[in-house]
Structures are given as structure tokens and as C-alpha cells.
Amino acid sequence: MGTDTDLKVLIDRLEQTRTLSREEWSILIRGRTPELAEYLFQKARVIRIRHYGRDIFIRGLIEFTNYCRNDCYYCGIRRSNGCAARYRLTEKDILACCESGYRLGFRTFVLQGGEDGWYTDDRMTDIISSIHSAWPDCAITLSIGERSFESYRRFALAGADRYLLRHETFDEAHYRKLHPPRMSAAHRKQCLWDLKRLGYQVGTGFMVGSPYQTPENLADDMLFLKELNPQMVGIGPFIPHHGTPFAGKPAGTLELTLFLLGLIRLMLPRVLLPSTTALGTIAPDGREQGILAGANVVMPNLSPPQVREKYLLYDNKICTGDEAAESLKSLNARMKSIGYRLTIARGDSLNI
Ligand code: 5AD
Numbered sequence: 001m002g003t004d005t006d007l008k009v010l011i012d013r014l015e016q017t018r019t020l021s022r023e024e025w026s027i028l029i030r031g032r033t034p035e036l037a038e039y040l041f042q043k044a045r046v047i048r049i050r051h052y053g054r055d056i057f058i059r060g061l062i063e064f065t066n067y068c069r070n071d072c073y074y075c076g077i078r079r080s081n082g083c084a085a086r087y088r089l090t091e092k093d094i095l096a097c098c099e100s101g102y103r104l105g106f107r108t109f110v111l112q113g114g115e116d117g118w119y120t121d122d123r124m125t126d127i128i129s130s131i132h133s134a135w136p137d138c139a140i141t142l143s144i145g146e147r148s149f150e151s152y153r154r155f156a157l158a159g160a161d162r163y164l165l166r167h168e169t170f171d172e173a174h175y176r177k178l179h180p181p182r183m184s185a186a187h188r189k190q191c192l193w194d195l196k197r198l199g200y201q202v203g204t205g206f207m208v209g210s211p212y213q214t215p216e217n218l219a220d221d222m223l224f225l226k227e228l229n230p231q232m233v234g235i236g237p238f239i240p241h242h243g244t245p246f247a248g249k250p251a252g253t254l255e256l257t258l259f260l261l262g263l264i265r266l267m268l269p270r271v272l273l274p275s276t277t278a279l280g281t282i283a284p285d286g287r288e289q290g291i292l293a294g295a296n297v298v299m300p301n302l303s304p305p306q307v308r309e310k311y312l313l314y315d316n317k318i319c320t321g322d323e324a325a326e327s328l329k330s331l332n333a334r335m336k337s338i339g340y341r342l343t344i345a346r347g348d349s350l351n352i
Contacts, residue, residue: 007032007033018269026216040263048273051270056291056296058299058300065114068114069114075241075314097303109138112143112144141163145165146191163203170206178212202230203234209250230268261273268351275291275298300324
């Protein structure tokens with residue numbers, strides 16, 4: 001095994017059976033070449049066009065708090081980063097974001113934040129039900145980390161439809177290299193299963209090229225995605241942040257991120273696959289390349305402009321260019337230039 005022809009056979013088999021063994025995943029990831037990647041992307045585009053056409057779904061991302069009780073070694077808003085200027089949006093601020101987002105054409109609002117205890121279950125359910133009653137035709141996605149089954153249940157009852165919680169890495173030992181001892185891969189996975197059981201459309205994912213990550217770790221991540229069978233998968237390159245323990249670690253690559261996007265599209269043909277902000281940060285046309293590798297979602301920033309530069313998970317995070325919600329026109333132009341178009345729709349997953 002290992003020549004391009006052998007690896008093409010693996011890609012063909014992945015396309016047909018939608019699965020590979022742990023060893024095959026590692027061989028494919030380790031042995032990838034630009035030629036193989038092109039072979040993969042072509043298939044990934046055919047599959048995404050078969051299920052989702054050339055439409056790109058948009059999600060309005062509202063980063064409503066950058067306070068966080070966690071201390072993840074990679075993240076710029078970790079609790080020990082004393083240099084982060086902290087902020088919280090009020091319910092009124094959040095509703096104003098939705099209001100302008102709705103007018104721009106967004107039909108999904110993603111409430112994303114650090115794990116901030118100020119937003120108790122009562123406060124969160126108030127916010128969720130206000131959005132739900134004001135814009136009943138919109139989907140509400142939460143991305144606020146690990147909470148109890150009971151909290152997740154209350155949020156769903158209040159009107160939350162979807163939940164994003166990246167598993168970050170499947171492997172417990174690797175997970176412990178990225179997080180302090182009080183966090184565990186097992187608890188994170190438990191949260192994902194809880195969310196599924198409650199009927200959420202679930203999104204998970206991981207960083208590509210995170211410190212100490214091996215092709216075997218990525219193989220385990222692929223197998224976990226297969227087992228969880230989520231409605232969405234968010235992946236993006238790790239990008240160092242100067243105020244974290246991983247400041248000096250190398251960033252993940254565009255090339256490996258694109259390759260994994262293509263593999264995920266072949267493994268889970270109907271999954272929603274965002275071309276993430278991190279991808280747009282490491283290369284000026286990163287998000288277009290993500291679409292051409294099989295992605296079908298973009299998540300422009302709807303947060304109030306004055307807080308955007310404070311939600312810095314990593315260095316140089318883009319926040320005022322075409323990824324800003326106000327710039328949908330130019331984002332659409334970029335998508336048109338590669339043969340795709342933004343669409344106004346809730347964009348529910350076909351992976352049910
Ligand atoms: N580089 C890239 N992605 C990051 N995230 C957090 N910090 C970084 C970083 N330095 C990702 C994590 C998290 C999501 C909200 O952002 O995967 O789940």
C-alpha cells in the first residue's frame with residue numbers, strides 16, 4: 001500500500017462503502033498527495049451537488065460572550081488569558097443582531113460563547129424563547145459548551161434546534177494534551193450523545209493540525225464521526241494564539257484541512273459541512289477552496305462590530321472583511337466566481 005493508485009482504490013472504496021478501517025484511514029491521510037487530493041475533491045463536489053446542489057447555506061454567528069471557565073491550552077479566550085478584553089451581550093443586544101441578520105437573509109442564528117456561568121439556564125431559556133417567538137421561521141443553534149442533560153433539555157423546550165460541540169479529538173490521551181485535567185474526552189462525548197438523544201441536530205468536529213495530533217488520531221476522529229453520524233461537522237486548522245501555552249506551536253495546514261473536508265463529504269454524503277472562519281484566516285481564498293473540497297455552509301459574523309475583535313480564539317482571526325454579515329453581497333460574488341451561490345433558507349441537514 002502507499003502508491004497513488006493504491007490510495008485511489010481506497011478513495012473509490014470509501015465512496016462506495018462510506019467507511020474505511022482505522023488503518024486505512026491513517027494510510028490515506030499519511031499518504032495523501034496533491035494529485036490524490038484533486039481526485040478526492042472531484043468526487044466530493046459531485047456528491048455535494050447531488051444532495052445540496054450548488055446552494056451554500058449561511059448561518060449568522062453571534063459570539064455573545066467571551067468569558068470562559070475553561071482553560072483549553074489552544075484557545076485565546078481561555079480563562080487564564082488575562083489579556084483578553086471580556087464582554088457579554090445582553091438579551092437586547094442579541095435580539096438586535098437577529099433583527100439585522102433576518103433583514104440580511106439569515107434564517108439560522110448561531111449563539112456561540114465561552115462556558116460563561118452568567119448565562120444560567122433561566123437566562124439562556126429567556127433568550128432562546130425570545131428569538132424563537134420573534135422569528136419562528138428561523139433555526140436556533142447553540143454553541144455554548146458542556147452543560148447538563150437537564151440544561152440541554154430546557155434549551156430544546158425553549159426552541160433550540162441545533163447544537164454545535166466539537167469533540168476536539170477522540171483520543172483521551174491526545175485530549176489531555178490539549179486540555180487541563182478537569183476536562184475529559186469522555187464527558188465531551190457524553191454531552192454529544194445526550195444532545196442526540198434529546199433530538200437536537202448535532203454538529204461536532206475537531207481542529208486540524210492541533211499540537212501532538214497524529215494521522216492515527218485523525219483516523220479515530222473519522223471513525224467517531226461515522227459512529228455519531230452528526231448532522232454537521234465543523235473542522236478548521238489549529239491556529240496559534242499568542243496568549244496561550246500553544247503560542248509557539250505550528251498552525252495546521254490548509255492542505256490537510258481541505259483533504260479532510262473531502263473525506264468527510266465522501267463518508268457522510270448528506271452532512272452539513274462549513275467552510276470555516278479559520279480556513280479563511282490561513283488563506284485569503286481558504287473558504288472558496290473549502291467549498292471546492294466539498295463544504296456547503298458558511299457562517300458570517302453577525303456580532304456587533306465593536307465586540308468582534310474581542311472574540312479572538314486565535315491570532316489574526318478575520319472579522320471585518322467578507323466574512324462579516326454586512327458583506328453578504330461580496331461573499332456571494334466570491335461564491336458565484338466558483339460556480340456556487342448563497343441561499344436564504346433554514347438549511348436543515350439531509351443527514352437524518
Ligand atoms: N485555532 C483554531 N481553532 C480554535 N478553536 C479554539 N481555539 C482555536 C485555535 N487556536 C476552535 C475549537 C472550538 C471552536 C469554537 O473553535 O475547536 O471548539
